[in-house]
């Protein structure tokens with residue numbers, strides 16, 4: 001079983017904030033981490049390998065520094081790592097990212113591809129399904145449980161708005177996973193040692209024979225026009241007094257509103 | 263494009279360094295320097311007091327499409343579940359109608375696997391035309407046939423804008439459509455406008471877990487595609503006298519490599535449909551145990567609402583994940599959101615801060631939840647909520 005896990009290095013967004021007065025991002029020493037959902041994708045890959053044999057390849061497209069994310073994944077137990085890095089990839093939106101990943105995965109070969117549900121910087125959740133389309137394989141998004149997997153098919157639970165669907169797909173397939181799926185393992189000491197020395201395969205645009213007009217900023221249909229701070233909430237009222245008085249005031253306020261809650 | 267620092271102007275003030283979400287700016291010999299980390303997000307451009315950071319276009323840059331003007335009209339994808347049109351579809355029609363009127367073009371809806379009656383409903387809510395495909399394969403959501411057929415229709419009719427709900431369905435199959443069409447797709451938008459002059463769709467959405475907002479354009483490709491966050495756009499009042507056409511689509515060669523074996527609804531004592539609820543009473547770690555949710559259910563039932571939760575409460579096992587609100591849970595936008603014992607971590611806020619009215623009940627006056635609340639009560643949930651229940655019951659004569 002050839003298992004490929006797509007991971008992305010992201011700033012720890014819990015700590016990225018915008019200063020509403022100056023409109024600038026405040027982030028003193030925000031660390032770069034593996035996108036949290038992708039840790040679950042790696043764990044899923046490792047579990048499938050433990051069951052069916054094969055190897056887990058982690059792949060990322062990013063700047064040279066993204067190598068650290070790959071080493072972290074290797075220390076969890078991934079077998080091989082591929083870094084897609086090239087100035088020409090910079091500025092890629094989801095379309096160009098998915099295209100670029102598809103070129104590389106076509107070269108590597110995969111029976112199952114696992115992505116995180118979304119990356120916490122862009123929050124788009126688009127790369128997985130777009131990648132599946134480029135590879136011309138089926139996909140199942142929002143997988144929260146893998147019921148069964150064999151060499152040629154997989155049955156999973158897909159999280160939906162009001163519950164879940166049980167979905168069967170033929171392999172090769174791409175899945176995107178949510179956090180409920182599993183608990184990512186911590187790297188072992190031995191894993192860490194091995195990861196330090198492991199060789200990371202680097203691929204450029206030329207290596208994957210990517211069409212120049214389809215990668216990076218050039219290949220990206222969308223453009224960021226403006227970035228700004230979210231508006232802060234309208235007027236705010238603290239309701240003072242004893243608990244009884246506070247509750248009474250709240251009831252009065254709610255009664256005074258146009259919508260009829262009470 | 264590249265972002266460059268004009269070092270002769272740079273004063274070395276370092277403002278840009280902290281503005282960069284990717285840590286891509288470092289100081290070198292007292293001047294700002296853009297490293298390979300740069301993702302071209304442009305966050306730094308506006309912050310430099312000297313205007314020393316600029317973007318440089320390179321030759322032949324930007325994808326172009328033969329003729330953007332060959333694309334006309336606004337489309338919305340009307341998602342259905344069990345044949346019934348989902349409420350997000352009506353919201354899309356509300357947003358789509360406004361855009362279509364601004365552009366002076368028609369608004370069409372695309373409906374798969376549902377009835378003529380549902381198609382008529384879409385017309386009442388603002389559609390001029392409905393493309394209806396009634397194949398059995400389309401009755402249940404299935405990524406591949408949905409994506410193929412929609413891409414085919416778009417290629418045939420060439421609308422300039424296509425919107426879908428940012429629901430599990432829309433977010434799953436719409437990217438495939440964009441991939442097929444080589445179209446730009448903007449996720450989870452919360453506001454739209456038409457750019458004067460160019461007619462481009464300005465697509466505004468939260469990024470970085472809601473910490474920043476970004477406006478995205480797709481200047482050189484058509485159609486411009488976006489998914490839209492549920493419960494943000496306003497639906498129109500239905501107008502039974504509205505006229506529109508239903509166009510029957512007869513697809514052939516549809517197939518799927520995935521099969522939905524079963525659809526399971528997960529319901530607790532109080533059935534959760536958070537995204538459609540008008541009132542949500544939400545509990546967090548401050549409740550202390552699962553019993554606290556019984557209290558919240560009572561309050562929710564009195565207000566005709568449902569119960570939500572923070573991740574901390576879900577992780578503690580007090581309530582099921584389907585109630586979770588926030589970055590890793592559901593995004594909700596009820597008329598009234600009552601947060602009980604929730605601190606207001608940013609990951610929770612992004613899922614609920616666009617609610618119309620937010621009430622926060624928390625022991626700690628410093629809790630960040632109060633920053634987004636319209637009404638704040640500093641107090642103990644176990645004191646406040648029973649009182650609230652009592653007063654509401656009195657009011658209702660129960």
Ligand SMILES: Cc1cc2nc3c(=O)[nH]c(=O)nc-3n(C[C@H](O)[C@H](O)[C@H](O)COP(=O)(O)OP(=O)(O)OC[C@H]3O[C@@H](n4cnc5c(N)ncnc54)[C@H](O)[C@@H]3O)c2cc1C
Pocket residue numbers: 014036120545546547548549571572573574575586587588589590591592602603604605606607608609610613623624625626629641642643644
């Ligand atoms: C990548 C990522 C994704 C996440 N996604 C989500 C998400 O989707 N949704 C989500 O909610 N969180 C999410 N989180 C977690 C989030 O950061 C917070 O940990 C979580 O929201 C905290 O939940 P809480 O407010 O219930 O608990 P706490 O932060 O522990 O707050 C409890 C509050 O209750 C108050 N309190 C205590 N006792 C009482 C009482 N008797 N009466 C009144 N008030 C009382 C306290 O003052 C405190 O403010 C995510 C985190 C990460 C890193």
Ligand SMILES: Nc1ncnc2c1ncn2[C@@H]1O[C@H](COP(=O)(O)O)[C@@H](O)[C@H]1O
Pocket residue numbers: 006007008035037038041059060061062094097101114115116117118119120122123124125126127128
């Ligand atoms: N640059 C990238 N390199 C590798 N995988 C990526 C990259 N960007 C996104 N992905 C994968 O696609 C998922 C969804 O990302 P996004 O569409 O950006 O929200 C992530 O969880 C990753 O699995």
